[in-house]
Structure formats: C-alpha cells, structure tokens
Amino acid sequence: AFMSSCSVHSSTKNSIPEIARYFGTKGRYEEVNTYLIDDILAINNSLVTLPSSTCHEIHLTAIIRHGTRFPTAKNIQKMRDFYDLVVRNATDNLNCLSEIKSKWHMWYKDEMDGRLVEKGREDHRHLAQRLIRWFPSLLTEDNVRQGRVKLITSSKHRCVNSTIAFREGLMTGLRIDDKVELEPAVNDALMRYFDQCERFVKEVENNKSALEEVKRFSEGPEMKRVMEKMADRLKVPYTSVTDDSVAAAFYLCSYEFTILKVNSPWCQLFDEVDAQVMEYAVDLKQYWKRSYGHDINSKSSCILFHDLFYRLDQVVTHINSDVPVSEAITVQVGHAETLIPLLSLLDLFKDDVPLESTNFATQQNRIFRSGRIVPYTANLLVVLYKCPEGIRMGVRLNEKSLTLPGFTDPVPMYEEVKKRYSALLGGCDQETVCKMNYS
Numbered sequence: 001a002f003m004s005s006c007s008v009h010s011s012t013k014n015s016i017p018e019i020a021r022y023f024g025t026k027g028r029y030e031e032v033n034t035y036l037i038d039d040i041l042a043i044n045n046s047l048v049t050l051p052s053s054t055c056h057e058i059h060l061t062a063i064i065r066h067g068t069r070f071p072t073a074k075n076i077q078k079m080r081d082f083y084d085l086v087v088r089n090a091t092d093n094l095n096c097l098s099e100i101k102s103k104w105h106m107w108y109k110d111e112m113d114g115r116l117v118e119k120g121r122e123d124h125r126h127l128a129q130r131l132i133r134w135f136p137s138l139l140t141e142d143n144v145r146q147g148r149v150k151l152i153t154s155s156k157h158r159c160v161n162s163t164i165a166f167r168e169g170l171m172t173g174l175r176i177d178d179k180v181e182l183e184p185a186v187n188d189a190l191m192r193y194f195d196q197c198e199r200f201v202k203e204v205e206n207n208k209s210a211l212e213e214v215k216r217f218s219e220g221p222e223m224k225r226v227m228e229k230m231a232d233r234l235k236v237p238y239t240s241v242t243d244d245s246v247a248a249a250f251y252l253c254s255y256e257f258t259i260l261k262v263n264s265p266w267c268q269l270f271d272e273v274d275a276q277v278m279e280y281a282v283d284l285k286q287y288w289k290r291s292y293g294h295d296i297n298s299k300s301s302c303i304l305f306h307d308l309f310y311r312l313d314q315v316v317t318h319i320n321s322d323v324p325v326s327e328a329i330t331v332q333v334g335h336a337e338t339l340i341p342l343l344s345l346l347d348l349f350k351d352d353v354p355l356e357s358t359n360f361a362t363q364q365n366r367i368f369r370s371g372r373i374v375p376y377t378a379n380l381l382v383v384l385y386k387c388p389e390g391i392r393m394g395v396r397l398n399e400k401s402l403t404l405p406g407f408t409d410p411v412p413m414y415e416e417v418k419k420r421y422s423a424l425l426g427g428c429d430q431e432t433v434c435k436m437n438y439s
C-alpha cells in the first residue's frame with residue numbers, strides 16, 4: 001500500500017496530507033476550522049453561543065499564539081541529520097524516495113530558528129479581520145483612534161511579528177489608512193511568565209525526570225513499531241532509525257505543509273497509525289511540560305490569570321458606574337506555553353485519566369489534543385456582555401464557544417465565574433507558588 005501510494009500524492013500543491021490533523025502544535029489553524037480553507041475570512045456563528053439579544057458586548061480579551069513559524073534550530077538539525085541518512089543510505093526503490101533524493105534539497109537553515117513565516121503573518125492578519133466581523137461594535141475605528149485597543153506581546157520575534165501583522169489586519173479591515181498610534185507593548189512577565197517562575201524552571205523545564213513519561217513513550221512499543229516501519233520503507237537497518245529520526249520526518253512533513261502548502265513526499269513515510277503515535281508523543285510532552293502533568297505548570301500562569309480578571313473587574317466597575325470602558329479590546333500574543341497552562345488553570349481539556357506512556361490505546365478519545373487546542377494562531381477569547389440582569393462572560397477557544405467546567409450555561413454571569421474560581425482569585429499568587437520551598 002505504501003509503495004503504490006508513494007508517487008500518487010507526493011509533492012502535490014494544494015493537497016492536504018492525510019495525516020495533517022495529527023500535527024499537534026505544528027498544525028495549521030485551518031485544520032481546526034476547516035470552513036476557513038474555502039474562505040479564510042468566514043466566521044461560523046453556529047459554533048458560538050451568545051447570550052440573549054438584549055445583551056451587548058463591552059469587552060474582549062484575546063490571548064493568541066503566534067502564527068505559522070519555521071522549525072527551531074534544534075529541530076532543523078534533526079531534520080538535516082535525517083535527510084542525510086535518507087540520501088546516503090536509503091535504497092532507491094520507492095518513487096517518493098527518488099523524488100526526495102533527486103528533487104528535494106535541505107533548504108531549512110539554522111538562522112530560521114522559530115521565526116514567523118509569511119503564512120504566519122497572514123494567519124494573524126486574517127484573524128484580526130475575522131475578529132472585526134465577530135465583534136463589530138468593539139473593533140471599531142473609534143476604539144482604535146481613542147486608544148481603547150491594546151496590543152501586548154512576548155519579546156520573541158515570532159510574537160512581535162505576529163502582533164504587527166495583527167495590527168495590519170486591523171487597519172486594513174477597518175480601512176484606517178493614515179498613521180494611528182497603536183504600538184505593541186512587550187511584556188515577558190505576562191506572556192513568557194514560565195521563564196520567570198523559578199519553581200517551574202527548576203522542577204520541570206530543567207528537570208529531565210519531569211518528562212519521564214515522554215521518554216518512556218519514545219522508547220516504548222508503539223514508537224518502536226513506527227521506527228521499524230520507517231526503516232522497512234527506507235530499506236535501512238533498524239538501528240539507524242531512532243525516535244529523533246521519525247520526529248524529524250514528521251517535522252519535514254508538517255513544516256513543508258504549513259509553510260509551503262505542499263503535501264510533500266516526506267508525508268508518505270507515515271501511515272495513519274504512525275501519525276497517531278507521533279501525535280500522542282507531542283501531546284504527552286505538552287501534558288507533562290505545560291499542563292496537568294505537574295501542578296506548577298498551570299500555577300505558573302497565575303500572573304496572567306490575575307491580569308485577565310483584574311482587567312475584567314475594571315471593565316465591570318466602569319460599566320457599573322456609567323464611565324466609558326477604557327480597554328475595549330486587549331490582544332495578548334504569546335506561545336503554546338502561554339496558552340496551555342492558563343487553559344489548564346481554568347480546568348479545561350482535562351481528561352479523567354492522565355496521559356501516560358502506557359495508555360496510548362485507551363487515550364484514543366482524549367480531550368487533551370494539542371492540535372485542537374494550540375495550533376498556530378490558537379486564540380482564547382474572553383468576552384464580557386452587558387445584559388439587563390448584569391454582566392455575563394463568554395469564552396471561546398479558536399472561535400468556538402467553550403463551557404467552563406462546572407457550568408451548564410455557556411455564557412454565565414460574571415459574578416458566578418468569579419465564585420467558581422474564587423480559590424484562584426484569592427490565592428494563586430505568583431510570588432508564592434513559584435518559590436522553591438512552597439508546597
């Protein structure tokens with residue numbers, strides 16, 4: 001099956017790899033909202049629950065991952081090593097291999113290291129334009145000109161450049177063509193809080209044993225099978241294909257697709273089960289490094305959590321005292337590791353059973369799927385509505401309504417939300433939780 005499928009789909013422009021939905025954090029946003037493939041500016045109202053029509057929007061905070069990017073230097077090296085292995089050792093008996101050997105060249109360079117690509121700029125321009133359609137009363141020329149729109153970004157080039165692209169999308173969408181002051185503020189304490197949380201850095205980031213489950217899975221039977229199948233396909237000895245090789249091949253397939261829109265021959269090195277195993281490996285990393293695997297992962301986002309509720313409280317105070325809202329829109333651009341801990345702090349996407357190295361098979365239907373949660377340009381939208389009965393709050397992830405755990409109403413009263421998270425609102429102090437001796 002592999003041999004016959006090899007030449008048929010290889011290097012086809014505008015065709016989607018069959019395994020694209022398994023790319024995890026290296027997946028494109030369109031995979032989550034497939035209607036965007038036909039119309040990138042479309043909004044799908046059927047995915048969103050609004051409060052009654054007597055309510056109107058008064059504030060939006062959008063926390064957004066940067067757009068499509070190049071691989072990091074560390075992974076470019078893995079890709080280079082794997083490419084060399086294929087070119088030097090793989091037996092030229094498959095059409096896709098000959099295509100790799102004769103037509104493909106290793107064009108990724110170390111200096112590309114995680115930088116935003118043109119598609120990533122488009123991701124953010126288009127998201128800004130869709131947000132104008134979602135929130136026409138908030139994203140207005142007046143609000144931009146009066147300084148009621150704020151842009152905050154992490155200092156990383158891919159985030160700064162995403163924010164600039166977002167601003168371009170905003171200006172184009174609102175047809176503002178003269179110079180308006182809308183400078184993004186760089187704030188790593190908020191958008192890269194994980195770097196500044198000593199306990200997280202020591203206990204998870206720099207502690208190999210924290211990711212023990214990830215390592216076990218990479219040495220386990222499912223990954224071993226993926227490696228053997230790949231060695232068979234390349235006709236190389238089993239010993240020459242490692243977990244890094246299969247990861248590199250998977251990166252090559254995903255990056256060629258997300259950056260160049262190409263269904264490359266690299267993708268033919270995986271069948272669907274292989275791709276599911278690769279996806280699980282990524283989800284395990286996200287789970288143990290950024291989510292429920294360790295308590296400090298989500299706690300490291302306390303500062304961003306408090307920043308959010310502080311702002312929402314201010315908006316509510318303004319509304320209740322009939323003062324104009326000073327921040328109508330706040331856009332914060334960061335990373336997968338900005339969003340995942342915050343979503344975890346809110347208890348979202350929490351499976352009953354933890355993700356472990358031994359439960360790949362029983363976790364087939366898990367809700368913790370990084371490709372659904374944090375593809376490039378993933379966005380958490382928190383919306384406040386003024387209603388006759390008081391202020392309500394709606395939450396959307398990737399332009400789909402979410403119901404917060406413990407609620408049945410997708411647009412509950414803001415005061416109820418505060419009650420639900422009262423323990424965090426009263427505690428979850430970064431100074432305390434990030435101290436090494438805190439338990």
Ligand SMILES: O=P(O)(O)O[C@H]1[C@H](OP(=O)(O)O)[C@@H](OP(=O)(O)O)[C@H](O)[C@@H](O)[C@H]1OP(=O)(O)O
Binds near residue numbers: 071
């Ligand atoms: O596996 P790479 O080197 O791409 O890991 C990146 C992170 O990417 P992710 O694991 O989320 O796919 C990257 O997050 P991003 O949201 O900015 O893309 C992170 O900032 C970067 O430090 C890399 O982490 P690592 O610790 O080197 O694995």
